[in-house]
Amino acid sequence: xxxxxxxxxxxxxxxxxxxxxxxxxxxxxxxxxxxxxxxxxxxxxxxxxxxxxxxxxxxxxxxxxxxxxxxxxxxxxxxxxxxxxxxxxxxxxxxxxxxxxxxxxxxxxxxxxxxxxxxxxxxxxxxxxxxxxxxxxx
Amino acid sequence: xxxxxxxxxxxxxxxxxxxxxxxxxxxxxxxxxxxxxxxxxxxxxxxxxxxxxxxxxxxxxxxxxxxxxxxxxxxxxxxxxxxxxxxxxxxxxxxxxxxxxxxxxxxxxxxxxxxxxxxxxxxxxxxxxxxxxxxxxxxxxxxxxxxxxxxxxxxxxxxxxxxxxxxxxxxxxxxxxxxxxxxxxxxxxxxxxxxxxxxxxxxxxxxxxxxxxxxxxxxxxxxxxxxxxxxxxxxxxxxxxxxxxxxxxxxxxxxxxxxxxxxxxxxxxxxxxxxxxxxxxxxxxxxx
Amino acid sequence: xxxxxxxxxxxxxxxxxxxxxxxxxxxxxxxxxxxxxxxxxxxxxxxxxxxxxxxxxxxxxxxxxxxxxxxxxxxxxxxxxxxxxxxxxxxxxxxxxxxxxxxxxxxxxxxxxxxxxxxxxxxxxxxxxxxxxxxxxxxxxx
Numbered sequence: 284x285x286x287x288x289x290x291x292x293x294x295x296x297x298x299x300x301x302x303x304x305x306x307x308x309x310x311x312x313x314x315x316x317x318x319x320x321x322x323x324x325x326x327x328x329x330x331x332x333x334x335x336x337x338x339x340x341x342x343x344x345x346x347x348x349x350x351x352x353x354x355x356x357x358x359x360x361x362x363x364x365x366x367x368x369x370x371x372x373x374x375x376x377x378x379x380x381x382x383x384x385x386x387x388x389x390x391x392x393x394x395x396x397x398x399x400x401x402x403x404x405x406x407x408x409x410x411x412x413x414x415x416x417x418x419x420x421x
Numbered sequence: 422x423x424x425x426x427x428x429x430x431x432x433x434x435x436x437x438x439x440x441x442x443x444x445x446x447x448x449x450x451x452x453x454x455x456x457x458x459x460x461x462x463x464x465x466x467x468x469x470x471x472x473x474x475x476x477x478x479x480x481x482x483x484x485x486x487x488x489x490x491x492x493x494x495x496x497x498x499x500x501x502x503x504x505x506x507x508x509x510x511x512x513x514x515x516x517x518x519x520x521x522x523x524x525x526x527x528x529x530x531x532x533x534x535x536x537x538x539x540x541x542x543x544x545x546x547x548x549x550x551x552x553x554x555x556x557x558x559x560x561x562x563x564x565x566x567x568x569x570x571x572x573x574x575x576x577x578x579x580x581x582x583x584x585x586x587x588x589x590x591x592x593x594x595x596x597x598x599x600x601x602x603x604x605x606x607x608x609x610x611x612x613x614x615x616x617x618x619x620x621x622x623x624x625x626x627x628x629x630x631x632x633x634x635x636x637x638x639x640x641x642x643x644x645x646x647x648x649x650x651x652x653x654x655x656x657x658x659x660x661x662x663x664x665x666x667x668x669x670x671x672x673x674x675x676x677x678x679x680x681x682x683x684x685x686x687x688x689x690x691x692x693x694x695x696x697x698x699x700x701x702x703x704x705x706x707x708x709x
Numbered sequence: 710x711x712x713x714x715x716x717x718x719x720x721x722x723x724x725x726x727x728x729x730x731x732x733x734x735x736x737x738x739x740x741x742x743x744x745x746x747x748x749x750x751x752x753x754x755x756x757x758x759x760x761x762x763x764x765x766x767x768x769x770x771x772x773x774x775x776x777x778x779x780x781x782x783x784x785x786x787x788x789x790x791x792x793x794x795x796x797x798x799x800x801x802x803x804x805x806x807x808x809x810x811x812x813x814x815x816x817x818x819x820x821x822x823x824x825x826x827x828x829x830x831x832x833x834x835x836x837x838x839x840x841x842x843x844x845x846x847x848x849x850x851x
Contacts, residue, residue: 303736305729307729337758338758339758371612372755376823605751
């Protein structure tokens with residue numbers, strides 16, 4: 284069964300959604316992400332939806348869940364790359380993506396996270412550790 | 422008695438045609454460039470022939486008779502063509518009436534000895550031509566509407582420029598009336614432009630918009646919301662005092678929207694937001 | 710709710726929806742229809758999103774069912790009509806279900822008011838214990 288890859292980028296995690304999420308896949312993503320945030324002490328999550336052409340309330344709920352769960356673990360969530368047609372549809376649908384920041388692309392998203400997040404804790408932790416393994420792929 | 426009339430008309434066909442065409446030329450004086458004399462003769466001949474071909478004692482008082490379809494089609498063609506050429510409705514009306522008058526002139530002469538028959542015939546011709554007039558009027562309007570639709574499309578295409586005023590800042594000056602359909606087009610253009618240029622701020626300047634109704638105001642707010650959802654910001658500038666008044670009276674809440682008096686103010690705000698500074702250059706003192 | 714206008718059906722197909730995995734193929738089928746009619750991207754997105762909402766409802770509450778996908782022609786344009794029919798428990802209070810209640814954002818319920826905003830025509834019939842039928846039309850020029 285397919286798994287959505289989670290990339291570690293310094294103190295942040297990047298999730299690129301490239302396929303249509305169905306229930307099982309979405310739930311697995313939530314679980315994987317939460318576990319990874321916890322394991323790596325990540326401070327932020329970027330959800331890249333630049334290739335997603337349909338965001339319905341199910342998908343909206345998943346994103347909202349991820350944002351809430353991450354917040355509990357002290358990480359901020361940014362959704363990047365939303366397509367115009369998706370934005371227009373979401374406004375009409377009335378979907379409140381509360382607790383979710385948005386940015387035009389990954390780069391801006393990372394800037395946004397850096398401005399919002401306290402990286403001291405993360406950086407101290409890095410000093411303590413011997414190795415800084417920044418390329419952990421899941 | 423009716424058959425006499427039809428015989429008379431058929432017999433006098435060339436006279437009727439001549440009178441009709443002459444009539445058109447005399448009131449045509451101003452529009453020689455729109456349509457040539459040959460075309461006028463041709464069109465008139467075609468319609469008169471169609472009419473005489475299909476007119477008989479049964480259908481002279483029945484406009485709905487299927488035989489008249491041919492006439493109606495010919496009249497409609499002429500009407501639409503002339504509408505598109507820019508003829509006025511009056512000129513097209515005169516065209517139809519001209520035939521009626523030409524026919525009546527002939528009947529007057531031929532039936533001068535029989536006033537009762539003349540009266541009956543006149544009534545029938547009048548009825549018939551009233552209906553023809555109405556039909557040509559309708560098709561004329563339709564012809565104009567097609568022109569309007571085509572022009573509307575053309576206008577929509579050119580009317581919403583997207584200007585990159587600075588790196589990361591877009592300006593969309595809107596000129597002219599904003600209706601619901603146009604606002605949606607503006608919304609789509611704005612969002613597409615933001616993605617294409619990677620801009621963080623889009624300034625929507627509506628100083629060229631005379632009025633805004635509640636539907637348009639709602640669309641504007643959705644535009645701002647959609648922009649934010651994508652991770653950018655949308656500022657609305659140039660709201661005229663009348664529009665501000667209308668918005669408040671309509672009970673629309675704009676507290677969530679960033680509005681600036683002019684595009685210049687919006688630009689200043691954008692620079693501040695992007696932490697950019699505009700400074701006057703230092704003039705070098707004491708340089709000879 | 711508008712009364713039935715002159716609508717003629719151009720093409721018609723149906724799909725059985727019984728499990729989660731049926732959602733994506735269904736969405737793709739709807740997209741194909743819309744693309745064939747040269748529907749603009751924004752309208753396409755609204756149509757498919759509405760379809761997604763309704764089909765998920767059907768699965769979640771209606772225990773699955775059948776969807777009819779039709780291309781139709783109306784007053785002076787073409788469009789896509791989707792009809793969702795299930796034999797689920799039915800909706801006891803349709804008026805309540807159609808009320809806008811997005812203030813909390815927590816439970817989105819059936820999402821019917823939002824879905825209705827995405828399409829041009831929206832009709833719903835439901836009988837408790839028998840089933841529900843939802844029919845939507847999205848015109849090409851929205």
